[in-house]
Amino acid sequence: MIKLIASDLDGTLLLNKAQTLPEDLFPLIRALNELGIRFVAASGRQYPNMKRLFAPVASDISFICENGALAVEKGQVLYQDRFDKELANEILTAIIEKKDAEFTCSAKDYHYLMPKTESFRHYMVDLVKNECRIINSLDEITEPIMKLAVYESAGLTDEYVRYWTGQFGQRCTVVTSGNDWVDFIPFGTNKAKGIREFQEKYGISPEECIAFGDEYNDIEMLKAVKYGFAMAHSKEKVRESAAFTADRVQDILEKVIRAKGNMEGVI
Template sequence: MNGIRLIACDLDGTLLDEQKQLPADFAHTLAQLAAREVVFCPASGRQYHSILALFPELAATMPVIAENGALVMMGERELASSCLARADVSELVAIWRGLVQQGLDVGAVMCGKRSAYVERGGTGFIDEVAKYYPRLEVVDDLAAVADDFLKLALCVPGSAERDIYPHFAALGPSLKAVVSGERWVDVMAAGVNKGRGLQQLQAALGIAREQTMAFGDFVNDLEMLDEAAHSYAMKNAHPAVVARARFRAPCNTERGVQRVIHSLLAGAAA
């Protein structure tokens, strides 16, 4: 595996197919990596419990970078987390409510360690949120919930980059917004991103940047790619990701991640 000991991989748009499913034989690929003592780490904006649902048999041992780097787990043990200050939670909820009052169709998900929370129901919105946050509660007031909050996720029916990101791009110094998908913007504590989560995992495992591979497709993957000497942008990636990564992988719909890994495994076996 050319000295690679850790693979960090985004999920939606990268590893998962258009039906949000893993490649059918990915369990075999994971077994091959484990046999060569290569650690595989999913790194996603998704809730931790959503990621575990994809890898249930590895829940006790697999490292996970969740909530765009705000939560890093080592198996079932929390390795690191970065939570929003309570004052920032109140400010963010107030900004969101103001946008709704102005007529903007935007849903908010307050993402806590225990659960994710929404104030509004509606089948379409709940169905979209549940794809990424299966542990979900509907509450009367997001700002009044007692939990440790990792981020605020905002969802729009159109383009998140165009329709919602500009409203959160210039927050105070304690907060940072990032476009995390076609319909999603995440707001986290300043300095939180997948790259920082990967750094924390590398330090815990004693693995260097030069021994790390990463795959991504969207702008919330940029910092993670920076922390991996072997960085891959998917063929279908955002232009900023293509410009930042050192290498290219086929599209997620063409099992691009798995094809790159299999090529490396074949080289190691030769």
């Protein structure tokens, strides 16, 4: 019987670069709760942004944020990872020096930004609606850093990913996240870490878990459960890491609810 369902956001629940969740998701989460099935939102996004997106059900679900660097439940931090400050400054400096590259630097309750363009500030503050602090110097970053991310408006290319992996891949995890981002996170930090935190906290086995994802930063999470669903549009390596594929998360959730958590009635 299923006891926990975790889902990525961008490219999984948020399709076609949407910035609001589909309204049909919230009744499904409530129905899962009534069956005793815990729903976990797992994303590279920051906690305040995720809490806003899930506002109708935020008090009833759990959160894995910043690609696994932070786990939160009912406002309580279960764990919070920290990035090495010296390495973080080195990465941020490299992003600042690279033409057209922008960064976000993740603290628990907000992102530090040093926008090179008004369009990036507008995107992060007004469209994505992150809680942000605009800074003029890296010296203004005083909070513990959990994750760094680089964004280029032209979009991700294999060459772009190889560039950042070649620069810092030996010193931290460098992974694509969402549609336009490359994330830098400490070794050992990933969404599977958050999944294991909730599995241990509630005595839930991998055989009692479902996870949905679409990007390389979801691979560990998809492997941490028995019923991993890669989105049908995912890259081949992501699909290979999952036992199943799905076109739409809500379709699988509806089947789980009808089957009352019995996966034999789903697959």
